[in-house]
Amino acid sequence: MGLALLIVLVAVTGTALWWFGRLRGAALQLALAALMVGAAGYALQGRPSLPGAPKQGGRRAAPVPLTEPRNAMLGRFNRADRWLIIADSYARRGDTGQAIGIIQAGLRAYPDDSALYVGLGNALVDHAGMVTPAATLAFARARELAPKLPAPLFFEGLALARTGKRAEALALWRQALALTPPGTSYRPMIEGGIQALSSTPPPAAPATGR
Numbered sequence: 001m002g003l004a005l006l007i008v009l010v011a012v013t014g015t016a017l018w019w020f021g022r023l024r025g026a027a028l029q030l031a032l033a034a035l036m037v038g039a040a041g042y043a044l045q046g047r048p049s050l051p052g053a054p055k056q057g058g059r060r061a062a063p064v065p066l067t068e069p070r071n072a073m074l075g076r077f078n079r080a081d082r083w084l085i086i087a088d089s090y091a092r093r094g095d096t097g098q099a100i101g102i103i104q105a106g107l108r109a110y111p112d113d114s115a116l117y118v119g120l121g122n123a124l125v126d127h128a129g130m131v132t133p134a135a136t137l138a139f140a141r142a143r144e145l146a147p148k149l150p151a152p153l154f155f156e157g158l159a160l161a162r163t164g165k166r167a168e169a170l171a172l173w174r175q176a177l178a179l180t181p182p183g184t185s186y187r188p189m190i191e192g193g194i195q196a197l198s199s200t201p202p203p204a205a206p207a208t209g210r
Helices: 002-019 025-045 067-074 081-092 096-109 114-128 133-145 151-162 166-178 187-199
Strands: none
Touching: 067 081, 067 114, 067 151, 067 187, 081 096, 081 114, 096 114, 114 133, 114 151, 133 151, 151 166, 151 187, 166 187
16 A cells, blocks of 8 residues: 555656646656656665554554645645645644644635645644544535535545545545546546556455464
């Protein structure tokens, strides 16, 4: 599952670099090569099964940078962007609680902004390390405000994938794909995620003795 998620994140980041970063040709190939080198290194040397901290039940989601894919799907220089940029800066420093507070302040100013609710859902997952009821409600509110946009479904699916809920993630990503017209710049990002999760077998259940 860890390798599948790694492939998904590489696909997401690569698409975001192409769309938002406007990388083309050799520059894009170099960026993707760097991503794949990192992925290969993780696949060969990474050992996600080793405990790094006491477990608190369930698979916890490590924070991941979502700024570029969010910009690709939701745009930039809109009323939500300045709040999300500030929240991202706190999250990068590990202050996920303050990141949540910044987005909540943005929602007090713009209570009907779907992008802010997507950001809130992502921030809540980063803060708790899991998909909490509050995060689920935030993504649901984003879908309610923008029922024709794939972004709320995509990012909720990514949060579920990060915590090992593969079937639920695939269901949401397929819904997101159905809302994404052919030719949309970020459609390959969604298709790549679906392919990665669909083609990689789920983790084997641990053997039990008799």
